[in-house]
Amino acid sequence: MLAETICSAAAAAGLGIAAVAAYRKRYLSAARIAAYALVPLGLVMTGAVEWIADTAFSPVAWAGFGVLGGAWLLLSSTRAIERRRGGRTDGGGGAEAVGRAERAAVAPTASAPRAAATPKPAADDFSDIEAILKKHGI
Incomplete structure (x- = not known):
């Protein structure tokens, strides 16, 4: 009133x-x-x-806001921990699933891209630039 x-x-x-x-x-x-x-x-x-x-x-309304805040805090902290672990979760096989994932990461696969054994010489980079400069008469 x-x-x-x-x-x-x-x-x-x-x-x-x-x-x-x-x-x-x-x-x-x-x-x-x-x-x-x-x-x-x-x-x-x-x-x-x-x-x-x-x-x-209303004390009930404030308690409801507290419950909502606690739920948000719990959700955001679990998401942060999940990101820190790299997407692994606790369920679905436990240590066996983690062991398989680590073995798969260490073992090379045929679909994995291979890095070039020898780097390109630096002269190739400058030859492109020289060609552009010559084209423009510089």
Whole structure:
């Protein structure tokens, strides 16, 4: 009840300020002030202020926010641990699955790309540049 009274008083004061601005022939400012003044009145009329006041002073609502925060913390920490482990999870075979994954990572496969045994000489890089420069007459 107190929140509704305060919002209604703020709306009345805002409309009074808008009337003064309109009296001074500042119609655009008066319309803007009136629009802002009508927002708290609209919130009171829709019941949003009562809902917010009931939620803000309800211990059950705050406990619910705490439970939601705990769930978010648990979810984000498990995701961070999963990323740190490289996507491995606890279920599905345990040490056997990890052992197989490590053996597969160590053993070379036919589909794995092979690195070049000898690097290209540095002269090839400069020959391309020289060709471009000669093309432009430099």
